[in-house]
């Protein structure tokens with residue numbers, strides 16, 4: 481398993497276990513969990529605690545009666561009543577860009593039923609949208625020696641690194657790292673000369689580009705958020 485330096489905040493892991501996150505955010509946490517044994521354990525702890533709390537709230541005394549009802553029900557079920565649904569063929573598409581295929585966490589790979597349609601953005605960036613229920617995520621690919629101009633955020637931005645890595649003034653982010661930024665953070669993600677970077681992001685609001693020439697990119701924020 482990959483060594484991870486940046487994890488979702490504890491409240492995000494708790495809300496993930498409780499099933500109260502937006503589907504797009506939950507998908508990013510589930511993908512991070514595939515890389516991260518630490519968060520696997522934290523989520524399992526939250527789930528165990530929630531299950532315990534739910535049992536206690538139901539009152540443990542009713543359990544023998546419930547067991548009895550279940551046995552009665554099963555005894556009266558005719559054989560073969562319950563049929564497995566026939567398996568549907570699933571056409572999962574690989575994520576490719578310029579004839580390269582990127583390996584994805586399983587929960588993300590299972591979402592790709594269409595060939596990915598990339599948009600080229602200024603600065604050797606590519607962006608592709610992944611629809612998730614009523615929302616969407618964005619794959620963003622940064623070529624070697626490229627980056628996103630300095631920007632702040634008008635809502636939270638969750639980012640998971642899927643290939644390579646990038647840096648900003650706050651640190652270095654590698655495969656499996658999970659980053660949460662908001663309007664308090666201004667940053668300029670950059671790749672180095674050795675490796676490109678693929679991330680997937682969930683945005684609650686558009687980016688806002690702040691520095692000199694990069695303000696010309698503000699229309700770009702609509703592309704990222706679209």
Ligand SMILES: [Zn+2]
Nearest residue numbers: 487516518519
């Ligand atoms: Zn983690």
